[in-house]
């Protein structure tokens with residue numbers, strides 16, 4: 228574990244009293260695309276980075292040792308789900324989330340805001356926070372900015388997120404203005420809460436702010452500027468990939484990128500497809516999470532360098548080639564499309580596991596390739612070629628026959 232003394236020496240700003248801490252080094256950029264290193268007490272994350280989603284303390288259908296094997300440097304945990312089950316007190320009793328799930332690398336926890344605001348009829352928002360009913364048993368709970376920081380402190384994540392309101396899309400301008408003003412007041416309360424009690428487990432826990440503002444450039448700009456004035460360890464862009472067209476999402480990313488400081492990591496939340504990630508990297512984003520590789524994998528949909536394939540399609544019945552012939556993951560070096568298709572048809576658990584290993588390995592590979600291209604200063608050429616290849620076999624997703 229790195230000592231605070233060492234970290235303070237090499238960072239531009241010293242926060243000697245704070246237990247929230249993170250070091251980000253921008254190694255190089257190519258255009259707006261950035262290669263960097265995020266350092267936490269549980270290890271480094273090379274950016275651009277994809278973060279597998281481990282909602283309930285488990286990345287679905289894949290073991291921790293396999294995540295290490297495919298090169299995952301950080302995973303996500305979900306505050307809402309873990310708070311409801313098994314509960315923050317139990318995880319604290321188990322030594323924190325790292326020890327409870329036996330994951331020694333960095334963990335980022337979201338604030339639970341996104342899940343709570345997805346509950347629609349099950350929640351009520353006011354200045355104090357948000358009251359919601361558990362999707363498990365209907366019991367009533369309250370998240371405040373202070374309580375979500377306290378829960379994440381108990382979880383012991385390396386990167387905590389502020390409580391924010393994730394507005395739906397579309398969202399009218401007047402509502403968004405009111406919502407954003409409240410989200411900024413909540414961000415300030417989170418920051419104050421994060422500066423008080425100190426860490427539970429001896430390692431630093433950074434706090435990221437979340438830029439909101441739907442598809443309104445002026446609100447996005449105001450949101451980013453206000454968060455920067457408060458000063459966070461990193462900045463996330465939330466409220467995108469909620470149904471808006473991709474071009475609009477890219478435009479809003481551009482707006483935010485124009486304001487966000489270069490010396491802090493930028494996390495584009497909940498995005499996206501391989502194409503989305505490449506476009507976002509070219510727009511200066513550093514960190515990503517998305518359920519697509521795991522969820523689609525469990526639905527027999529595999530990402531490959533030449534586009535998606537759905538193994539339920541009859542044309543793979545006797546296809547004895549690997550899912551992705553260029554991939555060096557355990558699945559692709561040992562098994563065929565025909566075998567995976569058979570596993571899915573027979574509803575064997577192994578099918579979900581092998582598909583998940585490959586899809587996550589593919590996303591992690593994609594980000595390593597992007598990083599390599601940025602470091603070699605050939606990112607634009609790499610981007611063009613990668614996008615061209617991803618679109619070269621679109622017909623694979625057209626018909627699905629079982």
Ligand SMILES: [Zn+2]
Pocket residue numbers: 550551554555556557558559560584585586588589
């Ligand atoms: Zn593979």
